[in-house]
Amino acid sequence: MKYRLICIECPMGCAIEAEKEGDTVVSVAGNSCPRGKLYAENEVICPMRVVTSTVRATDGRMLPVKTNKPVKKSEIFSVMKKINAQKVTPPVRIGEVICRDISDGADLVAAGELL
Amino acid sequence: MIKKNYDLIVIGGGPAGLAAALSAYDNGVTDILILEREESAGGILKQCIHNGFGLTRFKESMTGPEYAARFIDEVQKRNIFIATGTTALSLTADKAVTAISAEEGVFTVTGKAVVLAMGCRERSKGALNIPGTRPAGIFSAGTAQKFVNIKGYLPGKEVVILGSGDIGLIMARRMTLEGAKVHAVCEIMPYSSGLKRNIVQCLDDFGIPLYLNHTITKIEGKERVTGVVISRVDENKKPVPGTEKHICCDTVLFSVGLIPENELSKKAGVEISPRTKGAVVYQSRETSVPGIFACGNVLQVHDLVDFVSEESELAGKCAAELIRNGAREKRSVNVLNGEHISYVCPQRLDLNREERVKLFFRVGNTFSDCKIVVESGGVRLIEKKKKIAVPGEMETVSLSKETLARIKGDVTVRLEV
Incomplete structure (x- = not known):
């Protein structure tokens, strides 16, 4: 095909x-x-995508996050559900792992910083 | 504490301003002030949490905040002062900048050179003349992006987007990921002005329909948007009666173009191009006012931040040269846009400069199997075949030192189709 x-x-x-x-x-x-x-x-x-989103911090600010490698396209919405259940406490630095193994071995990492 | 005089004043702490300041510093000018009106540097990158930045420059796919952080770190390492929360109010041709901040009040600083790096702003709904009342639920795509990514609020659940520029496409995906339903993206042109990859990964991935040759002809709702009517347009962009389609929605996003923010430039008497809406510049990015440079989206709206950084480094380097060595005499020719070219930047060449010049331009329509031609005085300097050229993607040609030496008069860039 x-x-x-x-x-x-x-x-x-x-x-x-x-x-x-x-x-x-x-x-x-x-x-x-x-x-x-x-x-x-x-x-x-099997189409793969990096997912980027935000996680709310305990002080109300938003932290940009991303999967550190592509995840299955079919898993995007279940990954989003897990992302929206996360909470972080500042300070957070770029690259810090927010959630290990969010999908098939990909970690959710900070893609911005909150000091 | 802000001094009265600096070697270099950079207006804007976004990607352009940061790169220009770094480059000036690394080229020997260390007495630099960056003015930034927001509370932190980084500009629009702060709210661009999607990835795809930095592929050209860093050979990796970064988010906007990650890309910005690379430059902010370098600026901090060099102790370049960024005055945040500080808005530049006016600029004179003598390079005096009047600004205001909570700490300093209104103050004036003067530079030996000034780099304009104020970026651009979104065209508003008001500029489009769409009839209807003024209900809540109408946002520019960038405002919606700020609500979602910085404030953490979803501005609506049922969305229609007008305009298929990259921000509109990115927001279609972003709102979908956060649980909204994006019913349609309407584009009045027969092609999208956004990147092809964004059509694929922002619309196709989520089954969001793109209606080309369509526009919104009515927005309904009294307190809040309740729906829109979209219509097909003819070749003159006039709505075709009988093609109306009603879509229920609570939110309308506008992604209908960006306009360089040049109020300050105009106050200083900087010549503005009616085509780019940015300054007319030499290849050094010096404007018509000696010692005032412009770079990034305030000069020309770029597709990629990587190119903004590159252009701004050039401006910073040339500003540093001017500060260190004083002004040099220029031997000036114009760069004109010929057939099927909507603009070229830089618009002027100083033939006393020998380094390679990159001309940036956009084509006026979609063309396939065409040829970019650069000529001067009837002589063809460059021919470059293009399989596809679209207005949404900036094109470039490079003029080498040898090519520059062959220039006899004004240079024309045109497209042979």
């Missing part, structure tokens, strides 16, 4: 054609870099 994709790895947005036979990607064309090939291979088997 053939898939036409737009790569989301960078702002270039390459138009990629990927072909899958069974569960195997047999060809990827149109990408300008190795990241595009990897994106297309994942996208036709």
